Amino acid sequence: MNKEHATGLRVAIVGASLGGLSVANVLHRLGARVEVFEYFPHGFHDRGGALGAVDTDLLHQIRGNTGPTSRRPIRSHGHFYGDLWQYLMDGLPEDTVRFGIDVQEIIEPTSETPRIDSAGEQRSFDLVIGADGGKSTIRHYVTNEVPQYSGYNLWRGLVPVDGIPGPPSGTRTINGVRYETLGFPFVTGRGITMWNCGIYMMTPESEVAPPTRNRQVTSSKTDELPDWFIPVVRALFGNRNAAFWEACAAHGKVSAHGVWEFAADVVVNNRIVLLGDAAHMASPRTGAGAYTAMVDAVTLAIALQQHDTIGQALRFYNDDTVERGLLLWKRSRRAATYFAPKTSPVVSPAELAISPSERLPFPTINQEGAS
Ligand SMILES: Cc1cc2nc3c(=O)[nH]c(=O)nc-3n(C[C@H](O)[C@H](O)[C@H](O)COP(=O)(O)OP(=O)(O)OC[C@H]3O[C@@H](n4cnc5c(N)ncnc54)[C@H](O)[C@@H]3O)c2cc1C
Structure with missing residues (x-):
């Protein structure tokens, strides 16, 4: 698979927080047809607290803002969640995110074109990404493990x-x-x-x-x-x-x-993929939960670009993300x-x-x- 192959890939992302919007940005720029489904009825631009540690270079890379002049000023310490969220949201075409949709089920989860029922309409996708956080409803399609x-x-x-x-x-x-x-x-x-x-x-x-x-x-x-x-x-x-x-x-x-802490043993099942807190959860003391979700997003994009088939790409993503999730979990355990x-x-x-x-x-x- 490469950028050309990724063009037109139909991707559903469940969850429009920092993980979901990060992967939406990178896959959109690869040419995928991305749709994000978010349970909450509206955006998070004025909500949340602050994150103490954010890799701003990575954030700009995800947005595709790599030149110094094109960068929106993002503070180096003490980042308002709503501000980070809006920055990622601004990188997506209008109407990419559909708010107020609670995705509870994936239909034919083991097929190559799993379906999602959104507002009474069933839609097929080539990839469904569960970026739906610690309380993930997508997780059980991939692993039986749960946060502790x-x-x-x-x-x-x-x-x-x-x-x-x-x-x-x-x-x-x-x-x-x-x-x-x-x-x-x-x-x-x-x-x-x-x-x-x-x-x-x-x-x-x-x-x-x-x-x-x-x-x-x-x-x-x-x-x-x-x-x-x-x-x-x-x-x-x-x-x-x-x-x-x-x-x-x-x-x-x-x-x-x-x-709550979690490191999934597996993050891919056929065309269903876990990302961010759905895949790994760590103590805020690590200062790396959102950061790791962003690395997941970039890893998935790189995997899709560098492999010949979607299956190979997802195997690479799985192995890398499981390993990073385990390292994060170990850091979290040290804090405990x-x-x-x-x-x-x-x-x-x-x-x-x-x-x-x-x-x-x-x-x-x-x-x-x-x-
Ligand atoms: C106090 C505190 C401080 C933190 N500080 C830092 C820090 O300094 N640095 C750092 O890197 N990390 C920090 N973190 C961790 C960071 O907040 C999380 O790791 C990060 O928010 C995870 O992002 P996510 O997108 O994976 O999941 P979430 O942010 O949990 O988002 C999941 C989204 O999915 C949606 N959703 C859930 N279920 C469904 C459904 N069925 N259908 C549709 N949508 C659904 C939710 O509404 C939500 O918007 C901190 C956490 C806390 C609590």
Whole structure:
């Protein structure tokens, strides 16, 4: 297969987040006829938090903006999700993405032309790409493996910087478990400068949400900050941190993102392909989930260009993506060795709220660098 062969390839992409739009961009430029189906009814240009780490060179390569003058300025650190999303969206012809379509089924999934039912109309494709995130509905057509809970939550706070000092950072270790907070500023698409801050907290699985539709724009318990939260933050990191998170709750948003991990053993079955979080999920601590989805997209495009047949190309993509997914998963597991070590019983953060001076864990606190 080469660029000429890819021309006219009918590709359905399920999911219009960073992974889906990345692969839509690269395949569109190869000449494929790309259609993207997205569950949410509208785009994400003004939604989401910030990603701390993004390979901007790779992003420009995906958009085909390789000359310095054609590049839209993308910040080197602290990237608003909505801004990245819009940048990728701008690289596609109008009407490439169809919003409000929940793809629940692939018809004749083992054929060379699997079909998708969109709004009552069945359509055939040469390739169906599941870029539908951690809660993927396409995944089970390819593998029986499912994401596993890591043992900890990431709480994210977003708030306009105006008049709010921070975000403070800090690390505490209690009975061998690390609790960590850190953050950075970023600019939203509307030009508002916001703080983006996170706290990694060991949490029992019963208290976290299962994988969500879109890790950046959905999260659990957004409007229900538990009573224990601010007291625990104060006990862990001090008054300045507690004041910062109170400000997030009052003037911004606090949300909990359960950390789920996954590395698929296989990412291709005939003409069905997994990409991004559908294929591999890692802790935000790795700073590489979206990055890996973008590498998947470029790898698939290169595979299609360099191989004689679509089957060979997909075998190459499978082997490369499975290997990279495993490496990512291993990095994620390393983070879990300190945020939720197997040697420590899983403690609910709510337990930490009860009278610090009287509770057992607190006298054994080892303070490593709270500020
Ligand atoms: C707090 C936080 C910080 C992070 N920071 C970073 C970072 O700094 N750097 C980094 O590289 N990564 C980071 N990540 C990880 C990154 O957000 C994810 O890896 C990335 O969003 C995955 O993109 P995706 O396109 O594969 O899946 P998702 O973003 O999950 O998108 C999947 C899309 O598919 C759609 N969909 C799902 N099911 C269906 C269906 N049945 N039909 C149609 N559409 C469907 C969803 O609505 C969604 O839009 C972070 C994650 C979190 C939570």
